[in-house]
Amino acid sequence: MSSLSFEATGVAREAVEAHVKQLVSERFASRLFEQDAALWGAEAESEASMRLGWVDLFEQSRSLVEPIVALRDELRAEGIDRVVLAGMGGSSLAPEVITATAGVDLVVLDSTDPTMVSSALADRLESTVLVVSSKSGSTVETDSARRAFEAAFAAAGLDARQRVVIVTDPDSPMDQMAREGGYRAVFNANPHVGGRYSALTAFGLVPSGLTGVDLHELLSDAEEAAEFLREDDEDNSGLALGAALGGTDPLRDKIVFVDEGSGITGFADWIEQLIAESTGKETTGLLPVVVEPDAPEVSGAADTLVVRLVAPDAETGDASTANEVRVGGSLGGQLLLWEVATVVAGRLLSINPFDQPDVEAAKAAARGLLDDQPEPEAPLAVDGVIEIRGSADLFGQVTTVTDALKALLGALSEDGYVSIQAYTDRWSCAELAKVRGPLAATAGRPVTFGWGPRFLHSTGQFHKGGPRVGAFLQITAGTEVDVEIPERPFTFGELISAQATGDARVLVDLGRPVVRLHARDRTAGLAQIRAAVASLAND
Structure with missing residues (x-):
């Protein structure tokens, strides 16, 4: 008996009921554990045949x-x-x-x-x-x-x-x-x-x-879960979770994660990269949105599905609560559970969950900037210690950070999302992540927060390969120190600058709205950005 727990309500429950029986009849679970590479179609078979060792x-x-x-x-x-x-x-x-x-x-x-x-x-x-x-x-x-x-x-x-x-x-x-x-x-x-x-x-x-x-x-926790997850059974939580994620109709493609005492520290961040990179391609996919328990996204919108990460022994949730999933279990078991659920969702979305065709674009752009070392583009405006750059079509008479943020939010579509991408030190600048909630409250749409460049290896795939509905706020900052990279013609400071600029250019080339805020002074600039976001939320 697996210690994993799963509940679904509302449209999530409907998705489970609509798809799990078919998945069972197709022997999806047992074929997955037999490493059947044909489960995601002929185009994905070659890649899948090399990626099922897990x-x-x-x-x-x-x-x-x-x-x-x-x-x-x-x-x-x-x-x-x-x-x-x-x-x-x-x-x-x-x-x-x-x-x-x-x-x-x-x-x-x-x-x-x-x-x-x-x-x-x-x-x-x-x-x-x-x-x-x-x-x-x-x-x-x-x-x-x-x-x-x-x-x-x-x-x-x-x-x-x-x-x-x-x-x-x-x-x-x-x-x-x-x-x-x-x-x-x-x-x-x-x-x-x-x-x-x-x-x-x-x-x-x-x-x-x-x-x-x-x-x-x-490993024992995961192996115990595997015995349950390999079964072609309607009670298989891997099949049910995958159906809830990828099988809602119409698709709720913003998956809002909130941790309610799961006991697994930072687990939603790991799930985020697993789902976003696996499903965000061919202009479809699922966008994980990691939020705080009181975040505005938890109230639910027509294109969001709330996933609550709970303790293994948590009491059953309120069945009257609409459109939610509750998942619990030990760490080893849940690592395998979410991997199974992600490839099930890939099947239902008709995509290959094992490739990442758009990750290379930002890397290539960064390499080009490091090779050519072009002069930095002039800012469109300077407000205090913040240089403002971005998509030219966003800006009219923008002169302040607040104006730039308003312009970005004004470019959001009804089904859009905002991605905050902070290319700075996540240890000393951790407070910057607190801009996510107030910006979400102002935008009325889901907002994600990622530290650069690490998100380029996870959610970066979704931003470029997924639905073209994102609006992007890139935050960079100067530093008083730099570090040489032995036997390389660039420093760490030059590398992170090229990575940020390269990624922004790829997004602009895809027609996405991008605002870039560069803090000339790291401490003062990041405080100024936080203040600007707070002022918008209080308007």
């Missing part, structure tokens, strides 16, 4: 536990107990959730912001091990972090390569480099698992295990 990886993953624990014990015996993870997207979000839920410390460096990088480099270097996670072995953010840490280790008189652990696919450029270079340890992940489905592979287990997480318990 459904039964338990034995393979258990074989990793002993070497991970042995390495952890070796490191601790040497006084090395601070674990820093350099990874992006699925390589960082799953370990962040796993360790935070277990109450152990993991420093997740998933940014190219020079202030954040310098903070990570400055703290207890003598007791630090760096885990570098990259499926492709060529991710620019993780490779840059590796180079910076190796230089810092060497400058401190430490053996750099004995302080670095590599997690990557077999035979990737990083795998070859690390084995030839004599790094402390190299762990290979299953190459038949995509990054966002990799929570229970080496990408999730290595950094989590090095911090002290009980990996056996995590």
